[in-house]
Amino acid sequence: MSNVQVVSRRGFLGNVFSAGALVLGVRVLPVEMLAATDAASSAWHPSVYLGLNPDGTVIIVAHRSEMGTGIRTALPMVVADELEADWKKVKIEQAIGDAKFGNQNTDGSNSIRSFYEAMRQAGASARTMLESAAASKWNVPASECKAQNHEVVHATTNRKIAYAELVTSAGQQPVPKKEDLKFKSPADYRYVGKNVPITDLADICVGHGTFGIDARMPGMVYASIERSPVFGGKVKSCDDAEARKVRGVAQTVNIDPFKPPYGFQPLGGVAVIADNSWAALQGRKKLKIDWDLGAHATHESDAYKKELQETARKAAKVERNVGDVDAAFASATKTHEAEYYAPYLSHAPMEPPAAVAEFKDGKVVAWAATQNPQAVQDTVAKAVGIDKKEVVCNVTLLGGGFGRKSKPDYVAEAAVLSKQLGKPVKVVWSREDDIHFDFYHSVAAMYVKAATDDRGRPTAWLQRSVFPPIGSQGDVNARYGGPGAMSMGWIDVPYDIPNFRAENGPAEAHVRIGWLRSVANIYHAYAVQSFTDELAAAANRDRVEYLLDILGSPRIIDLRPANARNNPNPYPLDTARIRRVIELVAERSNWANKKSGNGRGLGIAVHRSFLSYIATVVELEVDQQGKIRIPRVDVAVDAGKVVHPDRVTAQFEGAAVFGTSVALLGEITAANGRIQQSNFHNYPVARINEAPYETHVHIVQSDALPAGVGEPGVPPMSPAICNAVFAATGRRIRELPLKKQKLA
Amino acid sequence: MIRLTINGAARQFDGDPDMPLLWYLRDLLELTGTKYGCGMGLCGACTVHIDGQAARSCVTTMKDAAGKKITTIEGLSTTGEHPVQKAWKAVNVPQCGYCQPGQIMQAVALLKDKPKPTDHDIDQAMQGNICRCGTYQRIRQAIKMAAGVKA
Numbered sequence: 001m002s003n004v005q006v007v008s009r010r011g012f013l014g015n016v017f018s019a020g021a022l023v024l025g026v027r028v029l030p031v032e033m034l035a036a037t038d039a040a041s042s043a044w045h046p047s048v049y050l051g052l053n054p055d056g057t058v059i060i061v062a063h064r065s066e067m068g069t070g071i072r073t074a075l076p077m078v079v080a081d082e083l084e085a086d087w088k089k090v091k092i093e094q095a096i097g098d099a100k101f102g103n104q105n106t107d108g109s110n111s112i113r114s115f116y117e118a119m120r121q122a123g124a125s126a127r128t129m130l131e132s133a134a135a136s137k138w139n140v141p142a143s144e145c146k147a148q149n150h151e152v153v154h155a156t157t158n159r160k161i162a163y164a165e166l167v168t169s170a171g172q173q174p175v176p177k178k179e180d181l182k183f184k185s186p187a188d189y190r191y192v193g194k195n196v197p198i199t200d201l202a203d204i205c206v207g208h209g210t211f212g213i214d215a216r217m218p219g220m221v222y223a224s225i226e227r228s229p230v231f232g233g234k235v236k237s238c239d240d241a242e243a244r245k246v247r248g249v250a251q252t253v254n255i256d257p258f259k260p261p262y263g264f265q266p267l268g269g270v271a272v273i274a275d276n277s278w279a280a281l282q283g284r285k286k287l288k289i290d291w292d293l294g295a296h297a298t299h300e301s302d303a304y305k306k307e308l309q310e311t312a313r314k315a316a317k318v319e320r321n322v323g324d325v326d327a328a329f330a331s332a333t334k335t336h337e338a339e340y341y342a343p344y345l346s347h348a349p350m351e352p353p354a355a356v357a358e359f360k361d362g363k364v365v366a367w368a369a370t371q372n373p374q375a376v377q378d379t380v381a382k383a384v385g386i387d388k389k390e391v392v393c394n395v396t397l398l399g400g401g402f403g404r405k406s407k408p409d410y411v412a413e414a415a416v417l418s419k420q421l422g423k424p425v426k427v428v429w430s431r432e433d434d435i436h437f438d439f440y441h442s443v444a445a446m447y448v449k450a451a452t453d454d455r456g457r458p459t460a461w462l463q464r465s466v467f468p469p470i471g472s473q474g475d476v477n478a479r480y481g482g483p484g485a486m487s488m489g490w491i492d493v494p495y496d497i498p499n500f501r502a503e504n505g506p507a508e509a510h511v512r513i514g515w516l517r518s519v520a521n522i523y524h525a526y527a528v529q530s531f532t533d534e535l536a537a538a539a540n541r542d543r544v545e546y547l548l549d550i551l552g553s554p555r556i557i558d559l560r561p562a563n564a565r566n567n568p569n570p571y572p573l574d575t576a577r578i579r580r581v582i583e584l585v586a587e588r589s590n591w592a593n594k595k596s597g598n599g600r601g602l603g604i605a606v607h608r609s610f611l612s613y614i615a616t617v618v619e620l621e622v623d624q625q626g627k628i629r630i631p632r633v634d635v636a637v638d639a640g641k642v643v644h645p646d647r648v649t650a651q652f653e654g655a656a657v658f659g660t661s662v663a664l665l666g667e668i669t670a671a672n673g674r675i676q677q678s679n680f681h682n683y684p685v686a687r688i689n690e691a692p693y694e695t696h697v698h699i700v701q702s703d704a705l706p707a708g709v710g711e712p713g714v715p716p717m718s719p720a721i722c723n724a725v726f727a728a729t730g731r732r733i734r735e736l737p738l739k740k741q742k743l744a
Numbered sequence: 745m746i747r748l749t750i751n752g753a754a755r756q757f758d759g760d761p762d763m764p765l766l767w768y769l770r771d772l773l774e775l776t777g778t779k780y781g782c783g784m785g786l787c788g789a790c791t792v793h794i795d796g797q798a799a800r801s802c803v804t805t806m807k808d809a810a811g812k813k814i815t816t817i818e819g820l821s822t823t824g825e826h827p828v829q830k831a832w833k834a835v836n837v838p839q840c841g842y843c844q845p846g847q848i849m850q851a852v853a854l855l856k857d858k859p860k861p862t863d864h865d866i867d868q869a870m871q872g873n874i875c876r877c878g879t880y881q882r883i884r885q886a887i888k889m890a891a892g893v894k895a
Contacts (some may be wrong), residue, residue: 068839068840069839164816168764195836198836200838202833204844205829205832206777206829207776207778207817210776213779214776222771247760248759261828278763278771313885330861348872350840352781352841397777397842428780431787489793650836653878653881654839654879657877657880658876680874686878687872687873687874687880687884688870688871688873692881
């Protein structure tokens, strides 16, 4: 069965394609489905669409959200390349949320790796049909016709015909079978592997990029929402008399509190409705609300930290076990142990959560900065009591996402308010709202112990991590990280150690927990790579040489459950690729020739996440006042095949800055259940003078399957920075952020 | 009644004189290139020029803007041909792009003040503008390109 079908033009995006357009829909089986026990019964999801208008314009539908990765450019490049399209004649349209596009949740560094093949097939299928159309027009064999830059060429007779003239007849050609598709030779790529300016570059530079916060609907009003200062609190009573006196304020509207588990529901509270944002914000300050703060009002970060650390010292749930760690410890002559701690973090995208929605005649139309338009459909539908098919979610540009905007509570707020008010409502979170009411990156406590041989190599390794789980979104009783968090740098430690045990202890969530750029990899990589550095330091060995030693000989580590091993794993954990990025980053950073000490140090960390292999070297200075400066970062990246090298480079440059914020500055704390930070003065993020001065990204040339690039640059940063601090000062940093440590 | 000039056009405003210029630009004039980021003058996303000087429109009230000439990103160059905009495009600075109008406005003001900025000058002038995507390295590169100084 072909996995490409000609679909009805009217079936979707009716306004994008003009009459007579050739439209292809590629159906793709998500990678996760390949591991399903019964693949045949899994639903096939259409995912990607491209069209050719009669004037020859190629329309490529971007179904993933643009939050800065360049995906609105990179995936269309893959289609255009196989199509032999002229990029100047390509228009990119953003998809609405709809299951027929396949997975649209732009998270998990997933877009290229899940849709690269589908895009190639879409482009190659259309190209084949255009070639067939030209062949029948000229009455020559299709094999003699070759598509070339928006026209089909018959070389032997030197004839050419533009795509525009083939659109109608191409649509009548048989859809080629997937197995018959011929793909271009990489040597002939026009766009893939090259650097095309991002789709929105010109608009952004003149202020015309439209983000969620910029979206407008005719007749809309502005809402600013006061929410419980403590997670799970409810309004007991509200006096809005003074608020309603504020010039521009029309009224207030209550939003019901969520019903546990919290999921993506609005938190609830009191919305001030006004004719501009400022009036709404001013009105909010005049509300007098008496809150029932609920059970989490006792949440204290200091006490919670002790609780997590105590848990991490006790035997816990075993997530991976190799050999016999306990026996090895019992007979060990030398052991080393350490505890690490990393706090809650807030995403703080530069654009706070923002959306506009209109509820009308039992339907909702929304414009939102969302990573996850189908979750918008689900969440809005439940919140206003309609079917998800009645929710149209238009996706704007996102002013940063980092995982926050996968959770559409703010869109549901706008829809709920619109339903009550009978007009479109724009909801914009203030920065204080954003920091106070985030889905926080988990705080985590970790314990690690190793026994070492006479060369300092680990012979036994035990590690335990404890953190409130993301699973608390859907289950009030969730206490453990589960397979998702455990596969993020915890069970998948790649060292060659005969005895290894990874454990996970329980923790209850007292705030909303969510995924933040690279998720559990952040604290897991911090612990594992810091501890590795500690072992190497104890053995007085060069870090690069030590890492390569304990990785062991090149091999494939298959971490899947034994009963899942019948299927080929397209992305095996390959220690040879880890070695390669370590060697590359050592070479390019000039590791061997730079000496640490006297306030200057080099630190290295290596981590595989989102199927990409990353090694990072941080060069760092600590001055007499204890102030840190990072003159240089080198990052070696093996992400398989790379579509857009410049955007991949940009993701790792950005991840170095994001990781610097995590290591040096980021900390969210709670007291009396209230989040104590509110804006960039007390939740600082790295600025131009604090960020690494220069980051050099070294991409491994590879034909391996494409892997993630948006997130994997972040995890190695914290340990590489802390290891560099140790090299520079002799101070071991076992707790983040560094701003709390006195280094002078 | 407050009178002011926005991108060369005379405007009048009779609303709350304490309203920050930011919300007047965004909500009333629909000039949304100027972004909200913090409301406290901490992040620079809302940077505009007031009588040629870079200023944070989120903490500039309408009464303080009275009589002033305001330039927003939309008024810098409608075609994006300002040397700073051209440099921004040449080195592909933006990732998500949200903070970039503010970064560009700040950089333009810097170069007016210091046509050949040093790294220290750039740090001083640009440290009020946060980019959460982390495009700082390219911002520095683009400023140097626009200024014609060695990277």
